[in-house]
Amino acid sequence: MSHRFLLPRSAPLRSVAVVTVLAGSLLLAGCAAAVPLTPAADATNVACADVIVHLPSTVADQAMRETNAQATGAWGDPAAVLLHCGVTVPAPTTLPCLNINGVDWIEDDSDAPTYRYTTYGRDPAIEIVIDSEAVSGSTALIDVANAVGYVPLTGACIGAEDVQLPTDAATTAP
Numbered sequence: 001m002s003h004r005f006l007l008p009r010s011a012p013l014r015s016v017a018v019v020t021v022l023a024g025s026l027l028l029a030g031c032a033a034a035v036p037l038t039p040a041a042d043a044t045n046v047a048c049a050d051v052i053v054h055l056p057s058t059v060a061d062q063a064m065r066e067t068n069a070q071a072t073g074a075w076g077d078p079a080a081v082l083l084h085c086g087v088t089v090p091a092p093t094t095l096p097c098l099n100i101n102g103v104d105w106i107e108d109d110s111d112a113p114t115y116r117y118t119t120y121g122r123d124p125a126i127e128i129v130i131d132s133e134a135v136s137g138s139t140a141l142i143d144v145a146n147a148v149g150y151v152p153l154t155g156a157c158i159g160a161e162d163v164q165l166p167t168d169a170a171t172t173a174p
Contacts (some may be wrong), residue, residue, distance in 0.1 A: 034066040035074040035082070038058035042086030047123040050150035051085050059143040060135035073144075080134035083144065085151075088128040090118050097157030100138065101145035104157040117141060119148060123157035 025162045042048070048071035057064050062076035073083035096107045097120055105128075108116040113132045121127050126148055130137045 003050065020111070029070070033070075034068045035079045037067050037069040037072045037074065037082065037084070039069040039071055040084045040086035040127070042085075042124045045071075045073075045086050047124055047151045050084035051126065051147050054147040056143050056147065060114045060139040062135060071166055076131075076134060077141075080131040081140050082129040082130045087118060089123050089125045090120055098141075099157065099160075100141040101120050103141070103145050103148050105141060106157075120157050121153055122148070122151040124151060132169065149168070 021069045052071055052073065055064065059081050061074040062080055065074040065077065065079060067074050071085040073081075075081040090106055093106055098105045098107055098117075101124075104120040105117040106120050108118070109117075115130045115132055117130065117137070119127075128144065130140050130141065135138050
């Protein structure tokens with residue numbers, strides 16, 4: 001008399017399920033988590049969608065990362081470049097203004113070595129925060145200039161030399 005042992009039919013299915021779960025866990029462990037950001041007040045602006053779909057896959061040699069907020073971008077691991085579209089349009093300021101590839105940027109270095117650049121003369125405005133110890137700010141701004149160009153130009157930075165001051169003749173009436 002021979003004895004046969006029968007395994008329940010579900011045993012092979014359990015083995016496949018265990019292998020699938022383990023493989024999935026290993027794949028997910030290799031993925032970096034989404035960069036947690038908060039959307040800007042005007043993140044739902046249609047122009048922001050144009051910017052986001054045109055963002056480059058690398059900025060300053062840093063790979064793009066997934067973010068968890070609308071109209072944002074991040075590059076590097078850890079993130080060294082952060083982008084928010086839809087920030088408050090800046091008022092005239094005495095902060096330095098740089099023109100990089102046709103885009104005017106207001107530079108705020110008050111938190112150096114972290115620099116904050118905000119577009120000037122575009123609505124919605126775009127803000128980029130850069131860790132200058134990890135990447136070059138000018139390289140990052142050059143890399144995003146094409147995408148930022150999808151927001152229409154409404155103004156431009158001017159310098160003191162561009163302002164016309166009243167002359168003595170204009171202030172005296174006959």
